[in-house]
Amino acid sequence: MPIEQIDRESLLNPLLEDxxxxxxxxxxxRDFFLTxxxxxxxxxxxxxxxxxxxxxxxxxxxxNGLHNPTIDEFGNASAVLPGSEGQSSILIMxxxxxxxxxxxxxxxxxxxxxxxxxxxxxxALGLATVISLPRLLEELNIQLKDNLILVANTKxxxxxxxxxxxxxxxxxxxxxxxxxxVEGSTLGRLSYSGLGTLRGEITLxxxxxxxxxxxxxxxxxxxxxxxxxHIREIPIPKEPKTKLVLGGLKCGSSYNTSPKQGNLKFEIxxxxxxxxxxxxxxxxxxxxxxSAETGTHVSMEIVAKRKKCSIAFTHPLVKTTRSVMQEAxxxxxxxxxxxxxxxxxxGGLPAVTVGLTxxxxxxxxxxxxxxxxxxxxxxxxITLIEAIDQGICxx
Amino acid sequence: MIKQEESWLDxxxxxxxxxxxxIKLVKEKEKKGLKISLCIxxxxxxxxxxxxxxxxxxxxxxxxxxxxxxxxxxxGSEDRTLEVASNYxxxxxxxxxxxxxxxxxxxxxxxxxxxxxxxxxxxxxYVDADISNIHPxxxxxxxxxxxxxxxxxxxxxxxxxxxxYSSGLRPSxxxxxxxxxxxxxxxxxxxxxxxxxxxxxxxxxxxRDVLEKIPFPIGYGVETSHILDLYALHGLxxxxxxxxxxxxxxxxTTNALGKMSFGILQTFFNRLHQQGKLDRMxxxxxxxxxxEVEDGNYRQLVQEVVEEERPPMIExxxxxxxxxxx
Numbered sequence: 117m118p119i120e121q122i123d124r125e126s127l128l129n130p131l132l133e134d135x136x137x138x139x140x141x142x143x144x145x146r147d148f149f150l151t152x153x154x155x156x157x158x159x160x161x162x163x164x165x166x167x168x169x170x171x172x173x174x175x176x177x178x179x180n181g182l183h184n185p186t187i188d189e190f191g192n193a194s195a196v197l198p199g200s201e202g203q204s205s206i207l208i209m210x211x212x213x214x215x216x217x218x219x220x221x222x223x224x225x226x227x228x229x230x231x232x233x234x235x236x237x238x239x240a241l242g243l244a245t246v247i248s249l250p251r252l253l254e255e256l257n258i259q260l261k262d263n264l265i266l267v268a269n270t271k272x273x274x275x276x277x278x279x280x281x282x283x284x285x286x287x288x289x290x291x292x293x294x295x296x297x298v299e300g301s302t303l304g305r306l307s308y309s310g311l312g313t314l315r316g317e318i319t320l321x322x323x324x325x326x327x328x329x330x331x332x333x334x335x336x337x338x339x340x341x342x343x344x345x346h347i348r349e350i351p352i353p354k355e356p357k358t359k360l361v362l363g364g365l366k367c368g369s370s371y372n373t374s375p376k377q378g379n380l381k382f383e384i385x386x387x388x389x390x391x392x393x394x395x396x397x398x399x400x401x402x403x404x405x406x407s408a409e410t411g412t413h414v415s416m417e418i419v420a421k422r423k424k425c426s427i428a429f430t431h432p433l434v435k436t437t438r439s440v441m442q443e444a445x446x447x448x449x450x451x452x453x454x455x456x457x458x459x460x461x462x463g464g465l466p467a468v469t470v471g472l473t474x475x476x477x478x479x480x481x482x483x484x485x486x487x488x489x490x491x492x493x494x495x496x497x498i499t500l501i502e503a504i505d506q507g508i509c510x511x
Numbered sequence: 512m513i514k515q516e517e518s519w520l521d522x523x524x525x526x527x528x529x530x531x532x533x534i535k536l537v538k539e540k541e542k543k544g545l546k547i548s549l550c551i552x553x554x555x556x557x558x559x560x561x562x563x564x565x566x567x568x569x570x571x572x573x574x575x576x577x578x579x580x581x582x583x584x585x586x587g588s589e590d591r592t593l594e595v596a597s598n599y600x601x602x603x604x605x606x607x608x609x610x611x612x613x614x615x616x617x618x619x620x621x622x623x624x625x626x627x628x629x630x631x632x633x634x635x636x637y638v639d640a641d642i643s644n645i646h647p648x649x650x651x652x653x654x655x656x657x658x659x660x661x662x663x664x665x666x667x668x669x670x671x672x673x674x675x676y677s678s679g680l681r682p683s684x685x686x687x688x689x690x691x692x693x694x695x696x697x698x699x700x701x702x703x704x705x706x707x708x709x710x711x712x713x714x715x716x717x718x719r720d721v722l723e724k725i726p727f728p729i730g731y732g733v734e735t736s737h738i739l740d741l742y743a744l745h746g747l748x749x750x751x752x753x754x755x756x757x758x759x760x761x762x763x764t765t766n767a768l769g770k771m772s773f774g775i776l777q778t779f780f781n782r783l784h785q786q787g788k789l790d791r792m793x794x795x796x797x798x799x800x801x802x803e804v805e806d807g808n809y810r811q812l813v814q815e816v817v818e819e820e821r822p823p824m825i826e827x828x829x830x831x832x833x834x835x836x837x
Binding site: 147148150154155179223224225226227228 | 557558559561562565566568569570573574591594595598599600643644646759
């Protein structure tokens with residue numbers, strides 16, 4: 117049952133007042149979740165091959181005495197921390213995949229006030245924090261009424277279409293009343309909406325019977341360059357906000373051989389699904405026209421597509437998150453998500469994504485997290501969980 | 512020629528995965544009333560010491576109380592080694608300040624030796640500070656045989672040792688000094704010790720009551736001397752060895768390995784001299800022994816290497832005839 121504004125404040129205020137105590141306490145006991153961040157971060161976990169990292173997560177769930185530690189058919193690891201009443205549940209989720217291939221040396225360096233290594237922020241830290249929540253709550257003497265459903269979800273990034281999160285939500289046995297996606301990066305992040313997103317790959321091939329004497333004949337690199345010029349002519353509206361990113365180009369392998377094939381990766385994000393649909397049609401037309409005019413084979417494959425989604429800026433969950441952040445000394449930065457949050461909101465769950473600490477060189481092999489702000493980031497998460505538990509975040 | 516596995520190899524060679532149940536191990540330790548100390552000797556190791564202290568302390572003292580005491584003993588680092596180690600909760604000591612009345616010598620062996628005085632455990636586990644893929648198995652894999660088997664006093668680590676180049680990892684086998692120097696020397700003079708797969712590994716655990724009775728070379732010879740001295744005192748049965756899977760460490764230059772080999776040879780020949788093996792040189796062994804791991808089984812390969820010799824050519828009649836004719 118929704119509660120009145122005045123009751124919300126009277127319930128929230130003690131939680132906000134407790135934030136400094138929590139930050140101090142978490143700083144004293146931080147080693148166990150930092151350890152998990154290192155141990156998990158050093159296990160390669162590329163999208164579609166997260167098994168080794170997931171197995172360790174499931175082991176940790178068991179070691180921590182959680183109920184029903186499970187690896188489901190989608191590869192997600194999950195477990196439940198039972199609440200004192202258990203009438204409802206809160207879903208806490210962190211993606212287990214990272215952008216780095218197993219060939220990259222997954223080695224985390226630990227300094228006095230930082231950690232550096234591929235994927236430590238995105239998302240070994242988020243994952244370690246989710247695993248550590250039961251012990252953090254215990255150390256802080258917090259007993260929740262709700263069950264806490266902890267999930268390490270797979271297949272979140274790149275070509276994956278949030279398959280892990282969607283799969284978990286479709287088969288989840290305990291209905292949740294709210295959700296939080298936990299990301300290592302970056303402190304202050306507040307996502308309560310998901311952009312409409314389209315990810316695709318355009319492949320250009322020079323056919324074996326290509327007429328190299330024809331006017332304008334060229335190898336795949338030149339052809340792809342021409343194709344990119346056509347794509348850049350697609351008008352991109354300022355309102356609704358829309359972005360086209362050409363994120364990857366693979367073509368050729370030597371100095372003196374004209375390549376016969378190339379591949380272009382792109383992503384369109386927009387506040388309106390119709391804009392994405394229109395741009396997808398234009399891309400298709402460009403590919404067809406270019407193919408016909410140049411004698412090349414151009415094909416477009418859509419690898420991920422998600423609809424826009426949002427809860428209101430005035431939703432109690434968002435308002436409470438902002439209040440908690442401000443009290444913890446964190447400046448909220450609204451940042452629409454293209455990640456797992458979409459799956460939660462589209463699944464009908466009020467949900468937000470928060471980040472845990474300040475990060476440098478995100479998604480580079482020298483990705484670095486700062487340890488000093490991390491305790492505030494974790495405190496924000498725990499306080500928000502308490503607020504949801506107490507019904508403060510319900511409409 | 513391939514010889515079947517030796518019985519010691521079967522009995523006293525473990526894989527760390529056999530000891531995954533840390534709760535059980537802690538109970539066994541407590542039941543026997545054992546205390547375990549962990550020592551990391553350091554000299555300018557700020558890049559790796561933080562992770563070692565964080566992970567080993569958090570997992571093996573906080574989560575599972577297997578280790579009772581954790582110390583970093585330093586030779587006088589000029590970087591932030593001590594600060595980083597202390598930040599993550601290690602007890603930090605300068606070797607020069609332990610037993611000051613015996614003076615200060617600079618070398619890893621000095622730190623290991625003074626650890627016996629400084630630390631209180633019945634078992635002392637030594638772990639090098641330059642392991643970039645540190646994991647709790649580097650400790651529990653070594654102390655577990657000592658907890659479970661009273662007749663074992665000294666446990667050595669062995670592992671795959673890929674070298675850490677800027678371009679990535681490359682395989683290395685048992686370590687270059689081990690393969691080129693130590694294994695042939697052991698095969699010649701102490702063939703039984705050839706069962707120890709990586710005699711120079713920097714990770715080992717031992718009981719206080721054996722460590723306190725043997726001398727410690729200060730420099731590169733400390734691991735070699737431990738093995739030779741304990742073998743002379745207690746025989747092969749006092750040893751065990753544990754496969755720790757993989758250890759990533761920094762590459763050393765050939766010059767550095769040459770210096771290490773020189774130090775090890777000094778220690779080795781000192782022991783040969785003390786044991787009368789130089790004065791009464793035995794017939795040298797002709798069997799060279801090395802190891803192979805296949806499907807998790809350890810197998811010693813024994814190969815006869817007989818260095819036959821030809822006389823000077825001038826002593827050969829046919830040669831002299833040809834020379835005379837030309």
